[in-house]
Amino acid sequence: MSTPSSLRMVPARVLDVGGGTGVHAEWLVKDGYDVTLVDPVPRHVEAASAVCPAVVGDARELPESDDAFDVVQLFGPLYHLPDPADRRRALAEASRVAKPGGLIAAAAINRYASLFEHVTYAHLHAERIHDSVSKILETAVYDGARGFTLSYFHRAEELVAELVASGLEDVRVFGIEGPAWSLVKAAEQQPGDGPTEDLIASALAAARLAEPYPELLSASSHLLAVGKVAAGIDS
Template sequence: MPEHRPAEPDILRYYTDVFAEADRLHRTPQGRLEFARTKELLARVLPDAPATVLDIGGGPGVYAGWLAAAGYRVHLLDLVPSHATAARVTRPGGPVAAAAISRSAPVVDLTRQGRIDARTRPAVLAVYASGVNDPETGFTTAYFHQPEQLVAEFTAAGLPAPRLYGIEGPLWPLLDALGVQPTERLFTDALDCARVVESDPSVLGSSGHLLAVAVA
């Protein structure tokens, strides 16, 4: 049962007029890798269906639809101003999972696209240093996390320190490089690599997205 809340204008404009989030996880090999790995990790940490899942920031419901089809009771909330407060509805002993965009993702992706030059480099470096996105990069208002920051946010919200997973692993930039459709072998290799190094602290931040999981 989707619910909607007022959004920061730039975020609302971006996802309404600029970017189609509904097909992001199916449109590109990189998106397919993120979707496959996130489902794999969630299936590992969630209780068995028919449990109830609160999907905060669930957007158009790609994961909510997958969870509902698997027999879960799903409540989807999007554009909620205080995610940490909303997550207190988790029952004691239940898992809390939060996904974040990695701090390295913008600079890696913009480099892959050939969009870093003398004009854009200062803004990109500022985003990398602060984590606060400048919409001039082409993306909306956002914050990019270092792995340790995600841990700190969990503990600040009164949760145990979470286990961290790198979702896509370090090979994700190759999948959409130069606009060339990768072979299924390359996709499978990237998926296998992500699985092998998923919790290695030395490579966590190389994933495009991070997943943090703790038991409330």
């Protein structure tokens, strides 16, 4: 017997801001979500169009109407916007297009990620790398001179503060990889078969165990903050 149309679940609408070629949108679509993607790079949008509706746009001025989405995810814009005013605009735009009570999920690169990562490559002691990482720790900004793009690196408490300042409620922050990710990455760099299944399982267990303890967030490579848009007041 088919489900009456009035009882069918309407999929949540998700706006994937800075979604690139659709790497995150693809699995959301497969799980039944109604996804729209926005990215500033035309060739990314062209590729993502094979996954979901996709348009060229800027996180600071979204080409979407007010109160249109149940979830807005920014899995890149905040760390590609080193100017705090630009990050505020991106978060304000995400809140504008989200429904009252909707969720905003924003990713950030951890301030200390480059220090941990370059230890795993065993070249942090090299003068050029050492000076570059030292500057990131001091200024929170990478200038994009070599390898990676211009980027901003957050501390966990700073990321929470930015979401709260934008008016979001019930903000929580998670360490995406957890405190043992660098051990797995170091094992990948060594000769041989790479990290064992037991090491990967242990790293996942460490990530889950660390979630209630904010002081362990600084050991993760990336951070994910989730907040709720304030619900409207009925007249």
